[in-house]
Amino acid sequence: MPGALDARNRESAIQALAEGPLDVLVIGGGITGAGAALDAASRGLRVGLVESRDLAAGTSSRSSKLIHGGLRYLEQGDFKLVKEALRERDLLVSRLAPHLVRPLPFLFPLYKKVVERPYVGAGLVLYDAMEGVKRPVPHHRHLTTRGALRRAPALRPDRLAGAMVYYDAQVDDARYTVTVARTAVRHGAHIVTRASAVTLLRDGARVTGAVVKDEESGRTFDVRAAAVIVCAGVWSDLVHEASGVRAGYQVRMSKGVHLVVPRTAIDADTGMIVRTSKSVLFFIPWDSRWIVGTTDTDWSGDRAEPAATAEDVDYLLREANRVLARPLTRADVLAVYAGLRPLVAAPPADSRAGDKASGAEKPTTKLSREHVVDTPLPGLASIAGGKFTTYRLMARDVVDAAVAGLPRPVPPSVTGQLPLLGADGLPAVLASAGRLAADYDVPPTVAGHLITRYGTLATEVLDLVSADKTLGRPLLDGYPYLRAEVAYAVTHEGALHAEDVLARRVRLHIESSDAGLAAAPEVVAVMAGLLGWNRRRRAAELRRYQDFANANAAALAPAPPAAPAAAAEPVSVPA
Numbered sequence: 001m002p003g004a005l006d007a008r009n010r011e012s013a014i015q016a017l018a019e020g021p022l023d024v025l026v027i028g029g030g031i032t033g034a035g036a037a038l039d040a041a042s043r044g045l046r047v048g049l050v051e052s053r054d055l056a057a058g059t060s061s062r063s064s065k066l067i068h069g070g071l072r073y074l075e076q077g078d079f080k081l082v083k084e085a086l087r088e089r090d091l092l093v094s095r096l097a098p099h100l101v102r103p104l105p106f107l108f109p110l111y112k113k114v115v116e117r118p119y120v121g122a123g124l125v126l127y128d129a130m131e132g133v134k135r136p137v138p139h140h141r142h143l144t145t146r147g148a149l150r151r152a153p154a155l156r157p158d159r160l161a162g163a164m165v166y167y168d169a170q171v172d173d174a175r176y177t178v179t180v181a182r183t184a185v186r187h188g189a190h191i192v193t194r195a196s197a198v199t200l201l202r203d204g205a206r207v208t209g210a211v212v213k214d215e216e217s218g219r220t221f222d223v224r225a226a227a228v229i230v231c232a233g234v235w236s237d238l239v240h241e242a243s244g245v246r247a248g249y250q251v252r253m254s255k256g257v258h259l260v261v262p263r264t265a266i267d268a269d270t271g272m273i274v275r276t277s278k279s280v281l282f283f284i285p286w287d288s289r290w291i292v293g294t295t296d297t298d299w300s301g302d303r304a305e306p307a308a309t310a311e312d313v314d315y316l317l318r319e320a321n322r323v324l325a326r327p328l329t330r331a332d333v334l335a336v337y338a339g340l341r342p343l344v345a346a347p348p349a350d351s352r353a354g355d356k357a358s359g360a361e362k363p364t365t366k367l368s369r370e371h372v373v374d375t376p377l378p379g380l381a382s383i384a385g386g387k388f389t390t391y392r393l394m395a396r397d398v399v400d401a402a403v404a405g406l407p408r409p410v411p412p413s414v415t416g417q418l419p420l421l422g423a424d425g426l427p428a429v430l431a432s433a434g435r436l437a438a439d440y441d442v443p444p445t446v447a448g449h450l451i452t453r454y455g456t457l458a459t460e461v462l463d464l465v466s467a468d469k470t471l472g473r474p475l476l477d478g479y480p481y482l483r484a485e486v487a488y489a490v491t492h493e494g495a496l497h498a499e500d501v502l503a504r505r506v507r508l509h510i511e512s513s514d515a516g517l518a519a520a521p522e523v524v525a526v527m528a529g530l531l532g533w534n535r536r537r538r539a540a541e542l543r544r545y546q547d548f549a550n551a552n553a554a555a556l557a558p559a560p561p562a563a564p565a566a567a568a569e570p571v572s573v574p575a
């Protein structure tokens, strides 16, 4: 099946990497690495990608899930970043991934009579003007106070002086990353998850590949490649250090925390963005829930599982409650998740980043969200910074840098014309959703749910249901996911563990109040059938998921009676 990332074929992907040689080896399977693999493979190069954990297991599953220009960066005068990001947003919404990236309205409440409306209005005129000519999302609009309360009765009416409504877009970040990776596979890339680049291979100064450790078996093997690309996000410095590479940038980690609350807790039919004392706070609709965030604080702890704290939760509740008529409490919070921004602290003098000053002293809110590409050694290119929204441009730039030293000419990037898997033919599938439901003998809601998540690939999931009716059953009562989606995660999306399914293929880890624990036995049972797990292995998988699911539990425990000592107050910002 072209573009299937079948966990059962992992051994043959490892063999393809070990046999090589490749043109390009990508280290890291977040959105940047998946994007780089797609960019390089679609230029006709032989590409491999290794990811230490799972696709999107790092920052790329823990974002605010917005594909946006970033109003805040406009206010900071970062016009180039905003313009690039808005053009990318429009390309993804209209052509490359309309099945995954959807326009979303945001209400911006105004609280200062007279002065605020012209200021915010002018910003939104500029925001709208920076888009391309063909506009896939509507223009901004002005609302009166009554109009604002009609859209968002949840807002406190006192002090409200009207609102603006503008548009950005929304994505399931992990699903998007997996889809980019699968599209790379469709173009010939070999992708292996749970495989870490341990150190770089060298021939003199030139980098010629990497020693890779299979994290499942513990064995190591060499992967030879004409060029290596480091897309390791907040791990970039570690990858460089392990091979004694002096890179031209360093990463500064900034933690961002989000709360997930039920949709019923906040009465509004639109996303919202509100100013806080230092920045802004988003209320983002997420099916039958809201995502509320985020914070921005320096982090120096565990990169793999950044933990939210009770102070983070208190801060977000406090900021949200400044504008909500019915205050949110800890009892409303279903889940909390934290991610690390890989911000560039010290870009090299000739980098693309607009901010040339060393960022070591700056607050993380002030660090540029532009990306930096560095080529510290022949055969090695490394990238960090940037935003999910601009991943395609980041991928293009780092692949350009990596292939500049190859002996043969390489065509320019084509990803601007390359719809992701599931996008081609979407209008026809949407129009014939009713027939699809009838053909596969499933309720129309099921067909709709699958099209929303997989686009035209929904039929591949439905084929699994046709072959085994038990896969048509819900994974967990009260949630739209099917058991077939677990099977599909293994056979088409490379899931190797229950965590891969519950945290990144379906999103029960952040959508349910028990972090997906109730669904874990069923997930393990479906996976076991496909991956040949015995009873011991199944028990081990369940324990492994329990450990993972409990990582953020402490943040939701009741707040300690005494005020926290000397904890830096988080600052909420858009990512």
Ligand SMILES: Cc1cc2nc3c(=O)[nH]c(=O)nc-3n(C[C@H](O)[C@H](O)[C@H](O)COP(=O)(O)OP(=O)(O)OC[C@H]3O[C@@H](n4cnc5c(N)ncnc54)[C@H](O)[C@@H]3O)c2cc1C
Pocket (backbone or CB within 6 Å): 027, 028, 029, 030, 031, 032, 033, 050, 051, 052, 053, 054, 055, 056, 057, 058, 059, 060, 061, 062, 063, 064, 065, 066, 067, 068, 195, 196, 197, 198, 231, 232, 233, 234, 235, 239, 254, 255, 256, 257, 294, 338, 339, 340, 341, 342, 384, 385, 386, 387, 388, 389, 390, 574, 575
């Ligand atoms: C709280 C928060 C909110 C955000 N919101 C938004 C938003 O709404 N919109 C937006 O555009 N951007 C947003 N961002 C930014 C965006 O999420 C990140 O820029 C992007 O996800 C970074 O992707 P990445 O691939 O560079 O890093 P990652 O996703 O972290 O990927 C790096 C990968 O490298 C792997 N790796 C590390 N070392 C090795 C090794 N030795 N061998 C193999 N693999 C390795 C890791 O396991 C990891 O999976 C947000 C960020 C945060 C933290």
